[in-house]
Structure formats: structure tokens, C-alpha cells
Amino acid sequence: xxxxxxxxxxxxxxxxxxxxxxxxxxxxxxxxxxxxxxxxxxxxxxxxxxxxxxxxxxxxxxxxxxxxxxxxxxxxxxxxxxxxxxxxxxxxxxxxxxxxxxxxxxxxxxxxxxxxxxxxxxxxxxxxxxxxxxxxxxxxxxxxxxxxxxxxxxxxxxxxxxxxxxxxxxxxxxxxxxxxxxxxxxxxxxxxxxxxxxxxxxxxxxxxxxxxxxxxxxxxxxxxxxxxxxxxxxxxxxxxxxxxxxxxxxxxxxxxxxxxxxxxxxxxxxxxxxxxxxxxxxxxxxxxxxxxxxxxxxxxxxxxxxxxxxxxxxxxxxxxxxxxxxxxxxxxxxxxxxxxxxxxxxxxxxxxxxxxxx
Amino acid sequence: xxxxxxxxxxxxxxxxxxxxxxxxxxxxxxxxxxxxxxxxxxxxxxxxxxxxxxxxxxxxxxxxxxxxxxxxxxxxxxxxxxxxxxxxxxxxxxxxxxxxxxxxxxxxxxxxxxxxxxxxxxxxxxxxxxxxxxxxxxxxxxxxxxxxxxxxxxxxxxxxxxxxxxxxxxxxxxxxxxxxxxxxxxxxxxxxxxxxxxxxxxxxxxxxxxxxxxxxxxxxxxxxxxxxxxxxxxxxxxxxxxxxxxxxxxxxxxxxxxxxxxxxxxxxxxxxxxxxxxxxxxxxxxxxxxxxxxxxxxxxxxxxxxxxxxxxxxxxxxxxxxxxxxxxxxxxxxxxxxxxxxxxxxxxxxxxxxxxxx
Numbered sequence: 001x002x003x004x005x006x007x008x009x010x011x012x013x014x015x016x017x018x019x020x021x022x023x024x025x026x027x028x029x030x031x032x033x034x035x036x037x038x039x040x041x042x043x044x045x046x047x048x049x050x051x052x053x054x055x056x057x058x059x060x061x062x063x064x065x066x067x068x069x070x071x072x073x074x075x076x077x078x079x080x081x082x083x084x085x086x087x088x089x090x091x092x093x094x095x096x097x098x099x100x101x102x103x104x105x106x107x108x109x110x111x112x113x114x115x116x117x118x119x120x121x122x123x124x125x126x127x128x129x130x131x132x133x134x135x136x137x138x139x140x141x142x143x144x145x146x147x148x149x150x151x152x153x154x155x156x157x158x159x160x161x162x163x164x165x166x167x168x169x170x171x172x173x174x175x176x177x178x179x180x181x182x183x184x185x186x187x188x189x190x191x192x193x194x195x196x197x198x199x200x201x202x203x204x205x206x207x208x209x210x211x212x213x214x215x216x217x218x219x220x221x222x223x224x225x226x227x228x229x230x231x232x233x234x235x236x237x238x239x240x241x242x243x244x245x246x247x248x249x250x251x252x253x254x255x256x257x258x259x260x261x262x263x264x265x266x267x268x269x270x271x272x273x274x275x276x277x278x279x280x281x282x283x284x285x286x287x288x289x290x291x292x293x294x295x296x297x298x299x300x301x302x303x304x305x306x307x308x309x310x311x312x313x314x315x316x317x318x319x320x321x322x323x324x325x326x327x328x329x330x331x332x333x334x335x336x337x338x339x340x341x342x343x344x345x346x347x348x349x350x351x352x353x354x355x356x357x358x
Numbered sequence: 359x360x361x362x363x364x365x366x367x368x369x370x371x372x373x374x375x376x377x378x379x380x381x382x383x384x385x386x387x388x389x390x391x392x393x394x395x396x397x398x399x400x401x402x403x404x405x406x407x408x409x410x411x412x413x414x415x416x417x418x419x420x421x422x423x424x425x426x427x428x429x430x431x432x433x434x435x436x437x438x439x440x441x442x443x444x445x446x447x448x449x450x451x452x453x454x455x456x457x458x459x460x461x462x463x464x465x466x467x468x469x470x471x472x473x474x475x476x477x478x479x480x481x482x483x484x485x486x487x488x489x490x491x492x493x494x495x496x497x498x499x500x501x502x503x504x505x506x507x508x509x510x511x512x513x514x515x516x517x518x519x520x521x522x523x524x525x526x527x528x529x530x531x532x533x534x535x536x537x538x539x540x541x542x543x544x545x546x547x548x549x550x551x552x553x554x555x556x557x558x559x560x561x562x563x564x565x566x567x568x569x570x571x572x573x574x575x576x577x578x579x580x581x582x583x584x585x586x587x588x589x590x591x592x593x594x595x596x597x598x599x600x601x602x603x604x605x606x607x608x609x610x611x612x613x614x615x616x617x618x619x620x621x622x623x624x625x626x627x628x629x630x631x632x633x634x635x636x637x638x639x640x641x642x643x644x645x646x647x648x649x650x651x652x653x654x655x656x657x658x659x660x661x662x663x664x665x666x667x668x669x670x671x672x673x674x675x676x677x678x679x680x681x682x683x684x685x686x687x688x689x690x691x692x693x694x695x696x697x698x699x700x701x702x703x704x705x706x707x708x709x710x711x712x713x714x715x716x
Contacts, residue, residue, distance in 0.1 A: 079463020
């Protein structure tokens, strides 16, 4: 019973061999298919749960489980620590993904979840935009230009013909490096005042580390009448990015309602004011075409089903490319009735003597 | 940011070098210390949660998280599939343990949890028995002689001077191999009718795979007046091992009350009928000396604090013995603002060209 482990280098090799664009396309396609085929009799998704703490920064360590009935489960463990870049020079979001055989409980695979989270979060926004945004959208505005903004833009660029990118961030250092970080996309990126971004963008992504009770991060007084907004940043109670008035006049679609009402933009709304979930949008896309010329919001909190899809893509590509290693992590014995037998098998009969001699 | 991974072979090497008895003593001592020093301001323990299913056998895949505030978290993932030995020749319980730095979210270590679970479950019963059982206990009765019975007996043998072991199991094959599996303990093990076991034992451990609504597994009509029972097997709603009348006349102490009322023997009791938790027993052991000559029950459901202690012992011994490997599992980039930079660092500037060429 071995466990497949993909290291950082394995994932880098996948990117190298497959290319970033193909990888993003694979994730978008897998995710769209996952949503389209979703059947709640066959898949159990849990809202994330976790430990939260307030010092020195608000942060969380969370687990996000999903189970395919009679088949497998994926548990993502993900932490959100906005202090990370400054204090430890590591990303705000760090994560791993574990895949379990649901029949035996065996840990089948362990992979990074940080990169997968960034990819699938971008892919989810692209899929929501595909249903809800004006298909002729050419101008993308990014409020918050950190790590998530890179994958938001990357994913959108795979489904829309983007002519201009308008970038805004309260942190000038982050803003200054954004074009370089997105150089591989070969897009026209302009740093603009937020007012200009709001007035010009067909699609806006908010992906900020705004503090608790410190939002919203846009004014929304001069938006296009057809603007579609992917609100990606809110992932904690009391953390919000969009003004209530905007939410009330827009069709607001959460990725996973049970979670969005706790930590997404939906925490600002009454139950009756919340639109269909992303899965419903994808399953019934033609029904929502009518909304493409009005204001819509995708309330993205990130949920386990997306992580499952991303992990499946990574594992499948790892197999294709031939990377990854296997290790016997679980101490599983030949005799299931003897918890010590795995050790005896290993060291032979010497062990018994050593043990009794102690 | 590397992750320490202990494989099955690493754990076997620890057992080989340290010896089973020293290992069990280390776990007992660490667990006793963990309970004694427990401060709920510093440690957050979550009751286990998970996916459950009923076909082809009742089974669960559960996560059990515990956090040391400002320090680290341990998440055990554990499955309970009674069909495993027969269907897949693997143990009923399969598990892994993950250690996270709570500041950054980094996965610091991954180890087996199967062996650790068996060890700490034995250790917890031994510690409860140390407080509640007659200190002169010489006869141990085991109802259910599977994997857990081995570690129950092993742990008890480290704290009590056991003269006779009485073994009972409804499965004759399991029963027949029990003496051989416990040979390293050099104890007088006798296979007896259950009635004899109940009448003779000073300490009884029930560790069965009894079905839902199929318990209890003992009659309890002719027990010693000072018997102490470690009820280890109940770990699902509607799975119980002890008769209600026995519970009502005994001091019943759960390991973790919030969990025991859902899936332990305590699910049979009213709140007022439940005694102190194991942590309280250990913190105030002298207060409970009076119960050593009357009937007591330790309702063991297994909780995350025990797993944390077991993992700490394994990691510390791994360091001492010099086993384990480190792998960079998380795709953490030098530039925390660029989710793709880890791949660029790896493959150099070629990547950008490859990606844009797709």
C-alpha cells in the first residue's frame, strides 16, 4: 500500500512538459465537466472547517473534504496567513491535497495544494465568467494584484479575447511587479487609478487581503451596466470586498452557498437575495444568458469539489509525464490482527527478542 | 520548506532500535504528561468528523484535528472499515498523521497513524486503569482479540503486574492466533468461555467489531465488584459494547465527552450519569482513588490529543534514531506573489517561452 507523493519539483516538471496554458485549459475543462456532471447522490461536499486565530494576523488552518461515494475522498488542508509574505517570505496561502481510497481508508496520494488552489480559483472565475459575463468582454480590471490575480487573469485569458488589463493595488510594490509576473500572458497591462478601472472594465476580479470590517474595496458608483465581478478575496467572516448596494442590484452566484453565507460576499445578503450556485450556472448555462448584459457577481470562496478536480488533473498529468514517487507511509502489516507485525516482518525475529529483553 | 516523511520502514527501524516496550512506555509517559498539563486556553481539540457509509460494511473516513495555539496543529485522518481484513487483507483501522506549523500553514511532517493509533489507544486505557482500577489487579480479560487487544494488553502490562490473561472472541480464528501475537509479552494467556472471563477478571478490555445495535458484548451479571472496564470498541453511533445497567452502576469516564456522547458508551447515558473526562482523572488522580475498589468504566473513543502525543513521540524518536526523509511537497515559490515562479525557478526562463508558445 504505497502513497504517491508529488513534490514541488514534480509539479514544476509537469508545468515544464505540458506548458502553463495547457495545464490551465485542463483544469478549466475538468472543472467544467465536474460541475456539469455533479450529482449530490454520488458526491458529498463539506463546507470548510478549521482553526482560526487573530494574532499576530487573522489567519486560519482549514480542512476541506469531499467524497465520491464508494470511490475516493480528497481532503485539502489549506492555511491563510496574510502575514506570511512579510514575516516568512512564503505565500499567504499554503496547502496540500490528500487522496484517500474510501473503501480501505488508504492514503493514495499527497500533492501540493498551493499551486492547485491558485489554478482552480482562476479556473472557477473563468467558468463563472463564461456563463455570466458579456461574451464580448475585452477589458479586465484587477483589484488586488497579488498571487491570485495572476491565475485569475491567466484563466480569463483562456476564455476571453482580452485587449486591455487594468491593474490596481493599494500596495505599490505588489503593483509594480504585476506586469512582470504576467509577462507570459503577453497582454496589455496598465496601472490605473481605481476609479478608471471601475469605469472601464467589462470583468473585474477582486482578490485582496482587505482586513476584517475594512471592506468594501471598490466604490461601484460608476461601473459598466454589464459588468461581471469575480469576488475572490472574501474567505473569512467579516471580510468583504463588494458594497452591499452593488450586491443587491446584481445577480450574486456563490460557488458553494453553505460556505459563502459564512465567509463570502453572501454573508451580507438575506437568503432570498442569493442567486444560484456555480454548479447550477454550469448545468443550465443557456438559462443564464439573459444575465450577460446585466450586473452579475461570482462569490468565490473556494470549495472542495474544485480541489478534487485540480488534484485529479495533476495526478493524471504526473502519470502521463512520468513524475512522482511512491512511499509506504502507512504501517500496514501482513497480519491485520497484529499491529506490531509490520515491524517484525521488517527486522525478522530479532525484534521479539529485543523487545522482551528491554 | 520541506516535509518530513516517516515511512513504514522508518517506523519499523524505530521499533527495532528502541524496542516495543520502551516505545510503549514513551507513549504512556508522553500521554500522561499531555493530560496533566492540558490547558484549554492553549490547546483546541475538535471532536472527530467525517464521511460515513453503510455499504458493503458500515465504515467511516474521519478527520481529528488538534491545535496548540501559536504553535502547531496535528490532523489525524483515520478510517474504520471492518470489511478490510476479509476483503483486502489490510487492517480495519488505517490512518495517517499530519503536523502543520500553525503560523505559516506549512506541512511539517507526515507519518503513519495506524500504528500510532493502536499504541495510543492502548496507552490511554493503561492510564485510565492506573487511576481507576484496583492497583493489585492481576487478571486481565480481553473481549475481542483483534489488533487493538494486542496493544491494550501490552500497555496494561507496562503498569500492572499481570498474572493471567483471559481471552475471548466470537471469531475462533482470531482467538487461535492471539497467544502467538502476544508472545513478546511472555504472559499466561488462556482461552476461556466469556462467563469465566467476566467472573475472574480484575480489568476487562472490550475491543470488538460488534455491529450496530448488536451490542452489548458482555452480560455483566457476575463481574468482580471492583472490576475496571476499558470499553474501546464503540466508535460509531448505535455501536455499543456494555449493558446499560452496568454503566448506570459504574463511574463512567469518557476520554472526550463531546465525542463519547455521540459514538461511545456514553451515548446510552443521560448527561448527569456521565463521570469526569480522562484529563480530569489524570489531573486529579488522588481524588479518584476511592473508586479503585468499585466498578468503573473508561469509555474510550479515541481523540486528537492522544494522536498528537503519539506523533510527537514518533517524530522525536525518528530524530534520535536518524530515520525519515524530507521532501518539498508544497510548491512554494521564492516570490510569494507569483504562483508560477516555483516552476520558473525550476526550469529557468525556458518555461515562459514554452508556455507562451502553446
